[in-house]
Amino acid sequence: MKMLSCDVAVIGAGTAGLAASAAAAADGAQVLLIEGGEPGTTCARSGCMPSKLLIAAATAAHCAGTSSVFGIQTAPLRIDGRAVMTRVRAERDRFVRSVLQSYQRIPESQRLVGTAQFIAPGRLQVGDGVQVTAKAIVIATGAYSAVPAMFDAVADCVLTHETLFERVMLPGSVAVVGAGPLGLELGQALHRLGVRTAIFDRGDRIGGLISDDLNASAARIYAASLNLRLGVELQAEPLAAGLRLHWQGPQQRGSADFEHLLIAAGRRPKLQPLALHNAGIALDAHGVPVYDRATLRCGDSAVFIAGDCNHDRPLLHEAADEGTIAGRNAAACPSGVQAHPRRVPLAITFSDPQIAIVGDVVTPGHVAGRVDFADQGRARVMNANRGGLKLYGDPADGRLAGAEMVGPAAEHLGHLLAWAVQQRQSVRSLLDMPFYHPTLEEGVRTALRDLCAQMPPSISSGYVQRVFGAGG
Structure with missing residues (x-):
């Protein structure tokens, strides 16, 4: 048995783990x-980047297919599914790399x-032949797609974001x-790339929206072009080729056959191999370590948790921030652990129209x-005049x-608004900023x-509304 010791052991070499390692070393x-699996981040391998590559291809197809609204006629649209996936995988x-x-x-x-597992507080077994003793440990093992047991019978037909981008061809139906x-x-x-697609959810929310009126608007917008079925329970049965999916809700029921089932119903922290019961830390009802969101420390232990595995903010920039916080605090543990300020929450869905939730x-x-x-005005110019924006103030x-x-360009307007919220800007001060015409x-x-x-x-009095141009 090989015995190693270090100040900080970081479990996981994804976004959070790489950031934690760099911060602690610095x-x-x-x-x-x-690292117990393939090195490389979820974002690069199966998340942010390949999904945006697929969306870019879909956007190109959609623009070509809808250009007649501007008086531009294109030849009959042909989508080469193999070529689409070849570019997605090559750029991914x-x-x-x-x-x-x-x-x-x-x-x-x-x-x-x-593969690392705890054998005692501060001690890890890695594989069959190595034991590591560390003064502090950062857990940054990421998460994986949660496939409900109800779909076990059609497991051969199931896709997740981890497997979709390994395909050489677009599926026929999903x-x-x-x-x-x-x-x-x-x-x-997938729908815009010619794949027969339907989207199902047992809830009634779209893209994480919280506002009832915006969510209702979003449901109407997406349902106009997508086979969208909300508030339904599902049952799946295997076929000789593919599966048959049955759905039922308060006002709808039906069934249809598909080649594949794409599970996008959440991700679970990848914690099972760690034997956390040996780590000397408290776990919640889901088996996730109980930790302080400001320090990422698990109780008063020398264990820290960062990134998607803590099930808090599963986003790349948050994972990088958490890795840095956890790494610095692990290096300073126990006496120098500090609370670190967090950025304003910002979540973006790259659909069309896009969705942004800020603060x-x-x-x-x-x-x-x-x-x-x-x-x-500008939204109408672009033929993108759908949706709405809701601002909240104190x-x-x-x-x-x-x-x-x-709505249109939510990824950009969302950033603008997140910066304003983080700087604690007032509504009046923002109205004093320049607004070019015509812009979103x-x-x-x-x-x-x-x-x-x-x-x-006391806040609104004295504001003079000046209107120039049209369509603002």
Whole structure:
């Protein structure tokens, strides 16, 4: 048995793990990075990047197929599914190679390959032949697609985002389970690429939207072009080729045959191999370590948890931040552990129209301002005049608190609004900013004006609304 010791052991070499390793090493710790699977991030290999490559192809097909609204006629559209997937996989592999270069730059003496499990607090067994003793340990093992047991009978037909992008051809038909960000993005992209697609969800929410009125608007918009079935229970039975899916809800029931079932109904922390019962830390009802969100420390132990495996904010920029926080605190443990400020929450769904959720959209007592993109000037110019924006403000101080949007360029407007929320900008100060004409940002100004009007007179009085041009 080979015995190793280090200051900080990091389990997992994804986004959070690489960030934790770099942060701990930068603070002078002796670090050992342990990877039990394929190195490389979820984002590059099976998440953000390949999904956006598929969406880019779908957008090109959609634009070609709908250009007649601008008076532009195209030849009959032909989609080469093999060529689509060839580009997706080739560009995906390029992104993965870039991530692997970061991993491979870490000295071999600071890397260890093998599945890690706790054998005691501060001690790990890695594979069959190595034991590691560490002063502090960072868990950064990521997450995996959760496939409900109800689909075991059709397991051979199941796809997840981990397997979809390994295909050399687009499937002929797919039933997507889950209308959250991932299911909506992939379902719409496959539909636009000529795949017969239906999207199912037992709930009634689209893309994570919280506002009832925006969610209802989104459901109408997407249902106009997609086979979208919300509020339904599902049953699947195997066929000689593919599966038959039955659905039933309060106002609908039916069945249809599909080649594949694409599961996009959430991801589970990848914690099972770790034997956390030996780690000396408390676990919640789902087996996830109980931890402090500001320090990422598990109780008063020398264990920290970062990235998708803590089931908090499963996004790349959050995983990188959490890895840095966990790595620095692990290096400083026990006496130098500090709470670190977090960025304003920002979530984006790359559907069409896009969805963005920013900051605090749930606190009671906040007031809201709105804009409908149906008559927004630049949106109409672009033939993208669908959806709306809802801004939330704190009437106590006039500060912008959050935003929800389904509409054009939400990925960009969402960033603009997230920056404003993080800087604690007031509605009045934002209305003093320049708004060029004609732009989608003028829609933000319309919503800000409406939000200002909902504020108490002590905040809203004295504002002079100046209107120039048309369609803002």
